[in-house]
Amino acid sequence: MSSFDSALLEGEERRALRKAVAALGRRYGREYFAAAARNGTQTDELWQEAGRLGYLGVNLPEEYGGGGAGLAELAIVLEELGAAGCPLLLLVVSPAICGTVIARFGTDAQRRRWLPGLADGSLRIAFGITEPDAGSNSHRITTTARRDPATGGWRLTGRKVFISGVDVADATLVVGRTEDARTGRLKPCLFVVERGTPGFAYHRIEMELAAPEKQFELVLDDVALPADALVGDEDAGLLQLFAGLNPERVMTAAFAVGMGRYALGRAVDYARTRQVWSTPIGGHQAVAHPLARAHIELELARLMMQKAAYLYDAGDDMGAGEAANMAKYAAAEACAGAVDQAVHTLGGNGLTAEYGLASLLTASRVGRIAPVSREMILNFVSHHTLGLPKSY
Secondary structure (H helix, E strand, O other): OOHHHHHHOOOHHHHHHHHHHHHHHHHHHHHHHHHHHHHOOOOHHHHHHHHHOOOOOOOOOHHHOOOOOOHHHHHHHHHHHHHOOOOOOHHHHHHHHHHHHHHHHOOHHHHHHHHHHHHHOOOOEEEEOOOOOOOOOHHHOOOEEEEOOOOOOEEEEEEEEEEEOOOOOOEEEEEEEEEOOOOOOEEEEEEEEEOOOOOEEEEEEOOOOOOOOOEEEEEEEEEEEOHHHEEOOOOOHHHHHHHHHHHHHHHHHHHHHHHHHHHHHHHHHHHHHOEOOOOEHHHOHHHHHHHHHHHHHHHHHHHHHHHHHHHHHOOOHHHHHHHHHHHHHHHHHHHHHHHHHHHHHHHHHHHOOOOOOHHHHHHHHHHHHOOOOHHHHHHHHHHHHOOOOOOO
């Protein structure tokens, strides 16, 4: 048995974490989450309690208030909250992307400033990469940073779209580009921009998506930043960027697997008890087999997610990149299939507010689109894994 196979057999600590987070999720449940989405409020109570219990920062270094574990443990947290009907989208962003980047590449001062708050839930950081015209092509990012000779700091200008949770975040980790002094070419760099900084503005994007976390457009109008707003090495921005994107894909997979498990659980409960003729509808293969297939596909997606998290925690960034993309693809497809089948199993009841599954039809599509489309993942696998010619 390989080391990865052994890692899949969750030890006592991971099983205990899974059980404890599942219990926390059940105490809040889907109705709490749905009410927050309907009322335009946040899931602050759940977020803060998860922080107090150490779940939000389970992947962050112990010396900065975290749990000292890894991405595998943080994925368990998000998956189990999702399976209870109350996934926290900002878990993908704040501790997974931003926390990872700052922990790996930030200065000691940056780690002291941000990591303890990210770990206990008192601070949140959004992540700004997507732009109106760049799409999945990070090389077309036009948000630029230039040195300010008067202060030694930076001036940041650009626009971002579909940035989650900016209204509740204390800062945003913005992906910009700086000019290489040797070649004149633009290269990616990461900057922490605190909310309230002059020139930093955001506007809500109205979405037909029921979620407590809202989406925003950012406008960065010649934002003046201190020199220490730059995270990591100015010449290693691409490495630092992908150090955050791999956890993003793993956590998106966890989000999707959890959502799929929640929908499937509701459908299975219904199929056990709903009687139309003499037996529960779950006794008919036409109902039972699609639900069994959905369960199998979710379990397979979870295995790839666990592999990706294992490789990332082991320091294999290249291997993790491939596995994280595959996990995100598999989980998104499995989630969409499970949600669709759950709604279909309930028939008309699947579209009622009482059962709360119809809103997942839209939510389950997010994993197919963000943070990278399934088509771009297929491009990645065909080019990097299979060695086929690049098509873009």
